[in-house]
Amino acid sequence: xGNAHIRHLLTMSNPDRQVYWAQNxxxxxxxxxxxxxxAPLGRNxxxxxxxxxxxxxxxxxxxxxxxLLLTVYLFSNIAYCLVLHWGTESRAAVIAELRGRSGxxxxxNIIPTMLFAMRNNPLIPxxxxxxxxxxxxxxxxxxxxxxEAIVHTICYLVNVADSxxxxxxxxxxxxxxxxxGMVGTCAFTVIMIQAFSPLRHAFYETFLNLHRxxxxxxxxxxxxxxxxxxxxxxxxxxxxxxxxGLEWLSRFVRVAYFNFSLKSxxxxxxxxxxxxxxxxxxxxxxxxxxxIPGSHVHVYFPTVGLWSSHPFSVAWAETKxxxxxxxxxxxxxxxxxxxxxxxVVSHYKTQxxxxxxxxxxxxxxxxxxxxxMTRQLYERACASSNGMITLPGVME
Numbered sequence: 253x254g255n256a257h258i259r260h261l262l263t264m265s266n267p268d269r270q271v272y273w274a275q276n277x278x279x280x281x282x283x284x285x286x287x288x289x290x291a292p293l294g295r296n297x298x299x300x301x302x303x304x305x306x307x308x309x310x311x312x313x314x315x316x317x318x319x320l321l322l323t324v325y326l327f328s329n330i331a332y333c334l335v336l337h338w339g340t341e342s343r344a345a346v347i348a349e350l351r352g353r354s355g356x357x358x359x360x361n362i363i364p365t366m367l368f369a370m371r372n373n374p375l376i377p378x379x380x381x382x383x384x385x386x387x388x389x390x391x392x393x394x395x396x397x398x399x400e401a402i403v404h405t406i407c408y409l410v411n412v413a414d415s416x417x418x419x420x421x422x423x424x425x426x427x428x429x430x431x432x433g434m435v436g437t438c439a440f441t442v443i444m445i446q447a448f449s450p451l452r453h454a455f456y457e458t459f460l461n462l463h464r465x466x467x468x469x470x471x472x473x474x475x476x477x478x479x480x481x482x483x484x485x486x487x488x489x490x491x492x493x494x495x496x497g498l499e500w501l502s503r504f505v506r507v508a509y510f511n512f513s514l515k516s517x518x519x520x521x522x523x524x525x526x527x528x529x530x531x532x533x534x535x536x537x538x539x540x541x542x543x544i545p546g547s548h549v550h551v552y553f554p555t556v557g558l559w560s561s562h563p564f565s566v567a568w569a570e571t572k573x574x575x576x577x578x579x580x581x582x583x584x585x586x587x588x589x590x591x592x593x594x595x596v597v598s599h600y601k602t603q604x605x606x607x608x609x610x611x612x613x614x615x616x617x618x619x620x621x622x623x624x625m626t627r628q629l630y631e632r633a634c635a636s637s638n639g640m641i642t643l644p645g646v647m648e
Contacts, residue, residue, distance in 0.1 A: 291316040314388060322392050329396050332357055333403070344411050351407035358400035359474065359485040365393040366492045370499045371550070371648075372506075391447070398440040405437040429480030436473030439466045457624060461559050471496075503648065511646045513538035521553070521645030525633035529621040532567075533629070534614055535647045541613040543569040549615065552646040556632075557625045561648070569615045615647060 276282050293316050314322065336349050367373065368390035376383060408430075412421045425431055443466045446452070452459045471493055478486040511519040516538055524532045533551070547566045621630035633641050 287316075288320070289315075289317050293319055312388070318385070318388060322389075325392065326396065329357060329361075329400070333400070344414065347407045347411050351404055351411070354400045354407065355404040356485060358397050358404055359478070359488045361393055361397040361400065362471075362474070362492050363488060365390060365397050366496055368393060370495075372499060372502060394447070395444060398444040401437050401440045405434065408433075429477050432473045432480070433477035434473075436470045436477060439470035439473060442466055443470065457557065457560050460561070507646055507648050510537050510539055510541055518644050519646060521551075521643050523629055523633045523641050523643065525630060525639040526618075529630060531619050531621065531630045531633050532616060533564075533619055533645075534616045535645060537613045537615065537647065539613070540571045540611040541569070541615070543613065543615065549617070550648040551617070552648070553625065553629070553643055554646070555643055556628050560625050562625060564617045564619060567616045567618045569613060571611050571613045573611055 293313055333350065333353050336346055336353070338346060340346055367375070368386040373383070373386055375381065376386065409421065412424050416424070425434060443463060446459055446462060446466075471489060475486070475489045475493065478489060519535055519537050522534045522536070524534075526532055535551070543566065547569075548563055549566060550561045550563050552561055619626050619629065621627050632643075633639055
């Protein structure tokens with residue numbers, strides 16, 4: 253069997269056999285793609301927003317495979333929480349078991365929640381899974397994590413209130429480990445509320461910055477809560493904090509490398525107003541960037557929105573020398589054996605490019621003026637005399 257497989261691989265380089273890759277050699281895989289992997293949830297609506305009105309959206313309809321994946325994930329977490337020793341006579345023991353189970357799952361689910369949210373997720377190139385799919389999984393993992401944290405806290409409150417009363421509960425919450433655990437749960441609750449789709453889309457920039465701050469508060473609260481009790485789940489949170497820190501560090505280094513230079517300074521963006529309430533934004537990066545078709549970038553304009561970061565598709569890009577080619581005027585002398593009365597000295601110009609000089613990549617985006625930062629860019633460009641402005645900008 254091994255020799256047959258090797259022969260099969262070696263003969264694939266024959267041009268006459270390249271048609272092999274255009275044919276289906278099994279009837280199962282095409283059906284799986286048609287009815288599961290690429291199929292919409294219903295009949296026609298494929299990854300469409302669920303609109304309550306023209307201005308209010310409550311989320312995106314997942315595909316059939318995404319729905320199956322999320323259903324298995326949700327019901328498995330429910331099963332992990334509810335498979336308890338229900339035959340135990342002590343009500344407090346069952347609640348304590350549910351508290352421990354939900355807390356363990358909440359801490360564990362923080363790992364995929366953070367991993368799926370990373371802008372430079374290493375799983376995207378490894379698994380060939382899109383950023384949108386990981387974003388969908390991130391939202392559902394975060395919801396499950398927040399609900400399990402709330403269940404964990406409620407179970408703790410019920411058992412403590414039953415055993416020592418409300419006054420004892422108040423004293424118990426003054427203990428640093430429990431107080432920080434409550435801080436983490438409150439942060440998770442606010443995150444879940446503010447991430448509701450209509451609120452998220454209506455105030456996206458506010459949502460994004462507040463979201464990051466609340467995540468930091470939640471991680472600190474959970475870490476202190478676990479560390480004070482020396483619980484075995486502490487390495488989970490340490491791993492998440494290290495992962496998040498490394499992701500931010502890698503993004504900072506990458507942004508600094510492509511957008512800052514000792515010679516040319518910070519990269520700049522040339523904004524040109526276009527008809528139809530749009531503008532062309534061209535970034536001149538400090539160094540050359542190896543762009544590929546279908547690339548998208550996140551852009552920052554410190555003078556327009558200091559904390560704003562928006563994704564856009566790349567319209568086109570080109571890499572060329574930073575300095576203009578050197579233009580030289582040359583004379584072409586007549587041939588030595590040509591008669592004097594026929595000799596003519598011709599002049600012509602040529603350009604010499606510095607092949608060893610630094611190169612710069614120009615990346616152009618077409619941005620529609622909507623609200624917030626995009627509207628400000630368009631209005632500033634329109635207000636200029638020639639319809640063009642230049643601003644400091646950073647591209648990621």
